[in-house]
Amino acid sequence: MTNKEKKEILDFLNNWGNGLLAKNLGIQFSEVTEDSLSATMPVDEGVHQPFGILHGGASCVLAETLGSCLSNIFIDKEKYYAVGTNINSNHLRSIRKGMVTGTAKFIRKGKTMHVSEIEIRNEKGDLINYTTMTNNVIAK
Template identity: 60%
Template sequence: MTKEEQLQALNDWNRNTLLQTLEIKFTDVGDDYLVATMPVTPVVHQPLGMLHGGASAALAESLGSCLSNIVLDRSVNAAVGTNLNCNHLKSKKEGMVTGTARLIRKGRTQHFTEIEIRDEKGDLICHSTMTNVVINVR
């Protein structure tokens, strides 16, 4: 499958989910990383008009979970999140954020991922780590 086909499949897989509601779009993929964007609009604001930490967490968890799942044979296994840690480092009121997930450890039964969410200037908005457990789906 080409990179473009893989990205299209990921974006199609997430129709009618929270990812579609938050307008999260996968934009790049590699052997050990996945990138997605999310617009910062009132839909993802908290009451003070800034990016809601929960929206950042949703972007981070979506990236970490999808990355773990695309590196598995999904006819046999699936990755499910067991832990997400988010440090919200800078506020954002509008524009676009880009999240990049990288596999730190791809084990047989557990994956550990680091996710950075940055703004258009490259400033770090949120730093996250995620643990996924690999389960058998047969």
């Protein structure tokens, strides 16, 4: 994948779906490779649960956004779309403020099913959340 192709993909993803949940949480795509996709999300009061730490649902939104987008950028968009059918998320460490970075990588990239793993880390590199996700690739 060329730098130009990477830039086009990131520009598309960062400008896709304005007003939707991922945008409302401040998710910004930052890196794409042949088999991975990364994004950042700020951790502040807007994504806290009542105890003042990152809400597990917000972690799931970041993970699912990454897993879904990873599948959708690597299929023929004229013929198919990928939708999430299963997500398993493990919240491993809390965070109160700062930035988290999630990276989704394919475990399996088949014709009709994609399975990815998503790691969300804090700014020190500590693992905050580990998620696996399954997407079905469906004909339009």
